[in-house]
Amino acid sequence: MKYISEFRCSELAEGLIHQIHRKSKTPARFMEFCGGHTVTIFKFGIRQVLPKTIEMVSGPGCPVCVTATADLDKAIALAQIPNVIITTFGDMLKVPGSRSSLQKAKADGADVRMVYSTMDALKIAEDNPSKSVVFLGIGFETTAPTIAASVLQAEVQGIKNYYVLSMHKLCPPIIRTILDSGEVKLHGLICPGHVSAIIGSHPWDFIAQNYHIPCVVSGFEPLDILQCVDMLVTQIENGESKVEIAYKRGVRPEGNQQALKLMDKVFETCPAHWRGIGEIAATGLKLRKQYQRFDAELAFEIEPGPTCEPNGCICGEVLRGVKTPLDCHLFRKVCTPQSPVGPCMVSSEGSCSAYYLYGGDFGGQDSARPRQRGKASSRADKAKLC
Amino acid sequence: MCLAIPALIKSIEGKEADAEIGGVTRRISLWLTPEAKVGDYVLIHTGYAINVLDKEEAEETLKLFEEIAQFDEVEG
Numbered sequence: 001m002k003y004i005s006e007f008r009c010s011e012l013a014e015g016l017i018h019q020i021h022r023k024s025k026t027p028a029r030f031m032e033f034c035g036g037h038t039v040t041i042f043k044f045g046i047r048q049v050l051p052k053t054i055e056m057v058s059g060p061g062c063p064v065c066v067t068a069t070a071d072l073d074k075a076i077a078l079a080q081i082p083n084v085i086i087t088t089f090g091d092m093l094k095v096p097g098s099r100s101s102l103q104k105a106k107a108d109g110a111d112v113r114m115v116y117s118t119m120d121a122l123k124i125a126e127d128n129p130s131k132s133v134v135f136l137g138i139g140f141e142t143t144a145p146t147i148a149a150s151v152l153q154a155e156v157q158g159i160k161n162y163y164v165l166s167m168h169k170l171c172p173p174i175i176r177t178i179l180d181s182g183e184v185k186l187h188g189l190i191c192p193g194h195v196s197a198i199i200g201s202h203p204w205d206f207i208a209q210n211y212h213i214p215c216v217v218s219g220f221e222p223l224d225i226l227q228c229v230d231m232l233v234t235q236i237e238n239g240e241s242k243v244e245i246a247y248k249r250g251v252r253p254e255g256n257q258q259a260l261k262l263m264d265k266v267f268e269t270c271p272a273h274w275r276g277i278g279e280i281a282a283t284g285l286k287l288r289k290q291y292q293r294f295d296a297e298l299a300f301e302i303e304p305g306p307t308c309e310p311n312g313c314i315c316g317e318v319l320r321g322v323k324t325p326l327d328c329h330l331f332r333k334v335c336t337p338q339s340p341v342g343p344c345m346v347s348s349e350g351s352c353s354a355y356y357l358y359g360g361d362f363g364g365q366d367s368a369r370p371r372q373r374g375k376a377s378s379r380a381d382k383a384k385l386c
Numbered sequence: 387m388c389l390a391i392p393a394l395i396k397s398i399e400g401k402e403a404d405a406e407i408g409g410v411t412r413r414i415s416l417w418l419t420p421e422a423k424v425g426d427y428v429l430i431h432t433g434y435a436i437n438v439l440d441k442e443e444a445e446e447t448l449k450l451f452e453e454i455a456q457f458d459e460v461e462g
Contacts (some may be wrong), residue, residue, distance in 0.1 A: 003392035003427055003439055006448055015455030022461075036388055063387045089432070091387060117433025119415055142388040146434040149417040194388040197429060197437045220389075223451060249444035250390075250429055250437055259418040259436060349387055 003249065007221030008044075016226040021051045024233045029055045029185060031321055033175065034192035035062030035349025036220050042358035044222040050229065057184065058354075060174060060274070060319040061192055063139045064091045064347040068273040071167045072097040073304035074297075075136050078165065079110035081300055085128060086112045087121035088136040095343045098308040118150030125154070125162040134296045137166040142194040144168045144285055145259035148266035151287070151294050163296040168285040169272050171195050172203045177280050179211050184321040188232035190225070191217040193247045198263075200255025204243045212241040219247035266291050275343065276316020315342035318351050325352040325359075332356065390431035392439055395424050405430065 032038055038058045041047060047056050060066050076097045079086045086102065093103045093114060106112040111131075115121050118135055125133035137147045147164055154162040171192060178184065191204050196217040204215045214235035218228035228246040235241060245251050265288075272284025287295045296302075312330050317323040325331045325344070335341040337353060344350035393405035393414065403422065405414045407430065416422050419435040428435035 001427070001441055001444055003444060006444070009451075012448075012451040012455050015458040016451065018458045018461075019454050034388060061388070089387065117415075119413075119433045139387055142390070142431055142436065145418055145436070146415075146432050149415065149434065153417070192388060194390045194429070194431060194436065197390070227447070227451070248447060249440045252437075252440075256418060256437055258420060262418065347387070349389075 004221065007219065007223040009223065012223055013226055016223065016230055017049050020054075020226065020230050020233055023230070023237055024051045024053045026236050027053045027055075028187035028233070028236050029057060030188040030190060030229065030232055031057050031059045031184070031186050032190040032218075032225075033059040033061040033171065034190070034195070035065065035347065035351070035354075036194070037061070037190055037192070037218060037225060038351055038354045039349055039358075040220050040222060040225055042354040044225075046222060046225055046229075054229065054233070057186075057321040058318070058324075058351040059321055060178070060277070061140070061171065061195075062319075062344065062347050062349045062351075063143070063169060064095060065315060065319055065343040065350050066169060066274045066277070067092075067095070067138055067167055067343065068275050069098055069309055070273060070304065070307045073099075073307060074302050075165060076100050076102060076105050077302050077304040078134055078296060078300060079105045079112050081302075083131050084111070084300070085124060085131050085133045086110065086136065087115045087124055087133060088112065089116075089138065090114045091347045091349075092136055092138060094340060094346045096310060096340065096346075098305065118147055122150055122154060122157070122159060122162060125159050126157075129161060132161050132163060132299070134163045134165055134300075137164045137168055139168055140171050140192070140195050141198045141263070142192075144267060145198060145256075145263045148262040151266050151291055152262065154294065155291075162294065163299050164287065164294050165296040166267070166284075166286050167272075168267070169274065170269070170283050170285070172199070172206070173283045174274060174277065174280065175207060177277060177283070178320060179207070179213070181320070186213055187236060189213055189215045190228050190232070191215050191243075193217055193219045193224070193251060196245075196247070196251045196255070198256050198259045201243050201245050201251065201253045202255075208241040208243050214241045215243045217243070217245045217247055217251050219250060274319075276319045310341045313342040315344045315352070318344055325355040328352070388431065390429040390436055392427045393430045393435075395422055395426050395428060395435075398422070398424055403435070405435070
């Protein structure tokens with residue numbers, strides 16, 4: 001068992017696809033919340049193999065994409081403070097802020113380093129005791145416990161020059177905001193697998209109970225997504241709305257209690273500014289009082305200047321599931337992965353990037369389907385499920 | 387960004403472990419999964435094991451997929 005190749009088998013995929021076609025009678029729109037799911041869906045041509053009854057829309061589940069320009073400007077301003085080393089996950093480097101990006105700041109002489117883990121950032125702090133090392137805390141509930149662990153580790157090891165700029169965001173409450181806005185009508189939610197590995201499946205219960213929308217937690221391999229869609233279709237055809245897990249090997253209903261404990265020890269909720277959605281109460285995380293000495297916002301005078309949003313960019317609407325990248329006048333013409341205007345083109349999990357890389361002539365849209373029963377679509381053929 | 391990949395734990399030293407990911411061995415943190423043992427597959431996210439993968443559940447899921455595929459063949 002390698003946990004990857006087994007879940008990419010095309011023969012097993014065919015069985016699931018046919019089962020979905022047999023079951024699905026009621027038109028339904030499903031949102032995949034997570035950018036990682038968006039990538040799997042596009043890369044393996046899943047939209048094209050689903051029946052006409054099912055429409056898929058992408059959600060706001062890309063932490064880089066939902067980071068507000070104002071927060072990004074803060075990170076860029078921090079990078080320009082003497083003796084500060086910025087450590088960050090790679091996806092953040094190219095995202096354009098109001099006037100610059102971390103990559104441009106680096107080219108201009110700022111010390112910005114890409115790291116794979118907060119463990120690397122702690123090592124940089126240990127190796128550079130005369131400098132201040134700031135880690136850009138971007139991410140959802142999957143990442144926040146790892147950053148909480150790094151703060152606790154810095155405390156244990158007596159590392160005094162390590163700071164976190166906390167821009168974390170929480171997933172279940174933002175889904176509530178999207179549903180309450182009424183902008184996009186959903187009939188099913190593909191819940192993020194690795195966020196749920198931490199928080200469990202119960203935090204999604206309110207969606208099934210109060211909004212009567214079926215929810216299924218999915219893994220990230222093509223068979224996981226197909227199983228998830230099959231389970232959503234089953235709930236819809238049975239007139240049910242409940243929370244189920246289609247990723248039982250990685251997600252337990254109660255989540256990861258140790259990770260939740262560490263996250264709660266270090267962070268407390270605060271308002272967060274979401275790109276395209278605005279400031280929403282209790283959807284962010286900040287360091288608790290006893291860990292404030294690690295808080296970069298308090299440790300440094302940050303002067304980011306006024307915020308300007310890129311002209312013509314519709315990332316905000318794309319993140320809310322209201323528009324697709326194909327509705328954007330900049331897509332593929334002005335905005336490309338080489339020269340991105342908005343964050344959804346920068347991040348490997350952004351919708352615009354997925355449409356650009358895997359959408360082909362169809363832009364990942366409905367025109368490529370339906371497939372004939374028993375024959376894989378041309379795009380799915382190209383992607384090779386197995 | 388919430389990408390997490392399966393890795394096999396080869397050895398454990400305190401709160402850290404050496405784990406094999408696609409043939410490459412990497413040092414990972416077990417701060418979030420103190421229950422992990424040598425021989426377990428864990429999900430690695432940004433250098434941290436965020437969960438121990440459940441082999442029985444994985445096998446059960448694959449068995450279900452095989453049954454669906456067999457039923458599909460019978461149904462034509």
